[in-house]
Amino acid sequence: MFAFIVSRVLQALPVMLAVALISFAMFAYVGDPVAIMLGQDYTQAQREALIRDLGLDQPFFVQFAKFVGNALQGEFGLSYRLSRPVLDLIAERAPATLELALTAAFLALLVGVPMGIYTGLYRNSWLSRFFLTFSLIGVSLPTFLIGILLILTFSVWLGWLPSFGRGDTVKLGWWSTGYLTWGGIKALILPSITLGLFQMTLIMRLVRAEMLEVLRTDYIKFARARGLTNRAVNFGHALKNTLVPVITITGLQLGAIIAFAIVTETVFQWPGMGLLFIQSVGAADIPVMAAYLLLIAALFVTINLIVDLLYFAVDPRLRVGGGKGGH
């Protein structure tokens, strides 16, 4: 098990390095940060001084090595736009995004999995048909439209829920949470539904397809032939066999939820990393963009590792060294 984790971490290194190279290339080729930093009036001497200060006059690979070295020490430089350490900016924004993403993922699983099981077991009931039709909306409507429609309905017409921001937050050390106040929770509802709806319908359709697949297998028929209760067959035997693909997709989607919270955060003016990223793009604030990319890549790599480890927990066939043999 330990060897497996080590090998996966080693495999992750080239991935991270590639992402670092791409993020770094943005420094060199996307826009002209010097022009943005200097503003309208500057002398050639000022410009050259700044270029020297930023180390932009050095060869590409020297710059890259420096960038990687700094990144390894958690040093991503200063934001051009806000003139503050990038890491502080991201640390400030991360709780908002993570809380939103986790709430959305939780919502998606909590609603999506039972709906998938139900539609898999009772394929022809009218409720299943309704769920499937409803899921088409989730799959096909773009996120920003869903967000705007929700705001229109629940904030503008009904006035029940806030239309933007995180509401009241409480500081727990450096982590600011919205979970502990009523206002914070109310503010979470619309964005997390917006962000989670697609994932929910995706999970529902996946669980349904897997259930239909598994229910046709011989071991389910045999479990019925052994006279096990419906509950034991459907939930004990069938559901567990659907879990491997569901875990894979859910894991990848959790990464996607965090990475692509950008749209939802923009619609709801949610003070998270996505919004920070969008604002940085507007200002060609490359250190922030690069750090954000690296962070998201690290997140995907970590989630993939966790997903792989979960496989081992679910499927005994993957556990190596577990007494192979027989006759």
Place this chain on the structure above:
Amino acid sequence: MSNTRPLLEVRNLRVEFPTRRGTLVALDDVSFDIHPGEVLGVVGESGAGKSMTGAAIIGLLEPPGRIAAGSISLAGRRIDNLPYKEMRTVRGREIGAIFQDPLTTLNPLYTVGRQLVETMTTHLPLNPAQARKKAIEWLELVGIPAAAQRIDSYPHEFSGGMRQRVVIALALCAEPKLIVADEPTTALDVSIQAQVIALLKTLAREKGTSMMLVTHDMGVIAETADRVAVMYAGRIAEIGAVRQVVKHPAHPYTIGLMGSIPPISHRMDRLLQIEGAMPRLSAIPKGCAYNPRCPRVFDRCRGERPELLDAGDTRAACWLYDRADKDAAHAVAESGYGEVRHA
């Protein structure tokens, strides 16, 4: 055997599959009995309805298949029309099932011990610890070496033959009165087949369990079964004691089947071969379903469908054995029906 009440009585069973292009009749007017402790072999080509009969008995026909007519009774109680919940207590507890492919019959995510324990605690008044002890006993009984250790192994850690032994243990562990074994050795190596059949036979004898053994292997039937039913296109073509059916087959189809088994005692240049193929369910010919392939076909076979008739030592669905053709014998043949029925 004939003086006891049959354990399983199947009467005029008809199974239909509604499809978009009309209803397919998969089983038509199938009747047979299985007596306590008896092994009934069921043979036939693929699609003849052998497995379908087994599935109908354990109440697990694939939808949209359904029992359209007839009845199935176990120990005098009708089980074909039981509500799902009651049928559940029959399955496993009173009728055990063994499927064809041991590689796919066991749930890959649970240990064999867990699967045995859950089956026993579902049907028998045992707590999990007692059930576990019995599970080890069962694994020993079906010949799993080092059962006490192997009980915590997963199915993929066993070979095919060993897995089928586990399946047999699972089918028998709630001590049912009847086992429906659907081609239990088809997926196994030839060398393993004999072992598994021998095990099944021994256990059934020891426990006094009746068995319906579905297979297309006449050798297995000859060795294991007491009686045999030969199926063709969803009907029973011939039924009788194994010795009689093998040695003196009456139905031309059975004669053809027996002729296509290579004899070991002497060399044969060419095996007998039945011309053509079994008709699809959607195109079963009028009259006797076998008539297009039958070497002894005559006019009546093309128009009228034969019921099971006395044919010497067995009963065959073939007009060759109709005494009604000779007018006077008609009444005798009719009255003879009930008497010989469970012979």
